[in-house]
Amino acid sequence: MEKIANTRYEPTGKNAFVTGTSKGLGEQIGKRLLEMGVHVIGNSRSDPPESFVEYIANGAADYEIGDLAQNGQQIIETIYEKHGGYEIFVNNAGAFSPDYFSRLEPEVIAREINLDLVVPLLLHRGWFGLYNQQHSDARKPELSVNICSISSFYAWPGGTAYQAAKSGLSAALAGLRSMEAYLQDNASVSDKEALGAVAGLSPRIVAIYPDNVDTGLLSKSAQGSLYRVSGDLLPVSIVTDTVIKAIEGKDKFGEYDDIAILVNPKEPETRKELKGVYLAFLPLDGETHRPDFGARQLEQIADEDVLVKGRN
Secondary structure, eight states, X not given: OBOOXXXXXXXXXXXXXXXXXXXXXXXXXXXXXXXXXXXXXXXESSOOOHHHHHHHHTTSEEEEESOHHHHHHHHXXXXXXXXXXXXXXXXXXXXXXXXXXGGSOHXXXXXXXXXXXXXXXXXXXXXXXXXXXXXXXXXXXXXXXXXXXXXXXXXXXXXXXXXXXXHHHHXXXXXXXXXXXXXXXXXXXXXXXXXXXXXXXXXXXXXXXXXXXXXXXXXHHTTTOSOOOOSOXXXXXXXXXXXXXXXXXOGGGGTOSEEEEEESTTSTTOOOSOOEEEEEEEOBOTTTOSBOSOGGGHHHHBOXXXXXESOO
C-alpha cells in the first residue's frame, strides 16, 4: 500500500477554477476559497450566485457562464486568455437522476455519463494541453480536487448510470496518477521530449467520496422517480470543510489523496438517524494507484473522530 508524503499547500494567491458554483456545494467551496484569498473562477449555465457578486466587482473573482458539456474547451481557453491559467481545479459539477435503470430515458443516461465522466476528463485534458502550449507564461497545474461519490463502492438499485460514471471517474483519476508516476520514474527521454512541458507536471490528484449530500439536488432529481433514496443526507458544510482541508493538506488530509465521508458507517444497513459523520482516509495501492480496500472495509478504516455528534 502507498501513503503519500504529507503535502501542505498554501492556496492563497492562486487561481482556482471551480465548476458548478451557482448554488449548493460548488458555491460553498468557492466562497471558502475566496475568503482564503484565492482568485476563484466560477462556472455554471446560469448567472453567478449573489455571494460572488461583490468579489467579482472587486476583481477577486471571475465567472464564466456556459455549458461545460458543449463549451468546456472554450471556457478553459477563455480562462487562460484572461488569467494565464489556474493552479487549482475543483471538479464539482455533475448530473444525478436516481431511478430504476429501465425507466431512465437514453438521453438521461447519456447526460449522466457525459457530465459525470466525459466532461471531467476533457476538462483535465484541456487544462494540461493549454499549459503545454503556453507553459512559459501560464500558471502551472498543481492540484485537482474531484467530487466523486460513495456510489463508487456501494451498489444501490436506483443509481446504475450514476455509479457507472462515478466509478469511471475514480478509475480515470487513478490513471492520471499512474501516468504521472510513470513519467517521473520510467518514461524515456524521447517520450518526455515528445510530450513537452506536460511531462514535467505532477499535480496532486484528490478524490472526495461523499455519501448523499443535502444540496437539494437529490430531491429535485428524484421528482417523478419510482425509486426513493433512503438514509441520512450529509450537510453541505461537512463536505465543504473536507474539501478545504484536503486542499490545505493538513495532517491526515495531506497524507491521503482519497477521502470518503460516511454517515453512520458502523451501521451501514440501518442509517435512519444522523448520529455521526465519519471520515475514511483510504490508502492507495502502489501499483494501481487506486484505493486498496473492499467496500465493506470502509467502516473498519473510518476515522474515530466523529465530525457530527447527536444530530437527530
